[in-house]
Amino acid sequence: MGRSACCDENGLKKGPWTPEEDQKLVHHIKRHGHGSWRALPRLAGLNRCGKSCRLRWTNYLRPDIKRGKFSQDEEQTILHLHSVLGNKWSAIATHLPGRTDNEIKNFWNTHLKKKLIQMGIDPMTHQPRTDIFTSLPQLIALANLKDLLENSPHLFDDQALILQAEAAHLAKLQYMQLLLHSAASTTTNDDSLSSPNGIADMEALNLLSSPVPAHVKENPVIPNSSQFSVGNASSQQLHHPTLLPHLLDPQVPFSFQTSLNNENTEMGNCSSFTMLSQGDNQIDNSSSWLLPSPTIPPTATETSLSNPGDVSSNSSNNNGAASPYWPELYFDDSIMHEIS
DNA sequence: AATGCACTCAACCGCACCCGT
């Protein structure tokens, strides 16, 4: 299927339309209709391609076009339809009389998208954003898993797990680069540390810089302990009998998935974090975790962690662990039941 | 007043689909 000839061929005019050209186009369509767009320019005496004429007519010259600012109702309609239809601008336009798909698309890109982003909503999914800050806990958990793998290689022979941990370790390094870059560019902005993301940054730095706790290094018997737990140091750790079963069974491949559901728990606002068995696509309830959302307001404990170098003051937690910042997986049967 | 920057939106580009031959 060859491409149709367009404006760049045959020396046809491109660019903005003059009032004379508009007049010719309107006059011709009023008298004869547009018929074949390809033939129209010649019949109307225009040195334009048919495509350009069609666009000019449908997006600008058509008499039923409503111009001016979008009303609140129209805005709500666009938001709703976009959440259902996605970037189907022509389909959305059919629900907004007088508005063109191009106009709606521009309005979306210049106003609504930014508005949603500012509200912390992903403009594509219309869900709370799951950007790097909310996916961070997974990266941290995996990245630290890599440390554990390195320190206790005899424990694991699952190549898939090792690869994932390696990937997460790379992501950790990249994220640290991002944070450093971000910090360098916002040092003059005091708000950067008081905003939610600023807090997330500090917490992220704390977490990312945390070494593997001594008790994990010394006694890495994962499945029967609470060493993998998530939450701040003051969270109550609940044991789970089937902790990380996949880590022990190299025959069971798995992948990680972040749930968009935010849960309010005793440890604050959390995002659920699920390990999936590959193939059957079923959620393995025994491997669903909740991770604290990095955007939650800091508790007194968390605020006290704002100095990444201050490790000793909290070293009494976790049975003398080297760092209180070790991201711990947090299990709760009732919560996991809710997730499933 | 001059310059730079951010924003808007009309217009273009290129791909995909439909339909007639």
Add this chain to the structure above:
DNA sequence: AACGGGTGCGGTTGAGTGCAT
């Protein structure tokens, strides 16, 4: 079934404009 013309659609571009410095 294959081909090609015509059209629709979504993404991108760049000129115009207004505002800040």
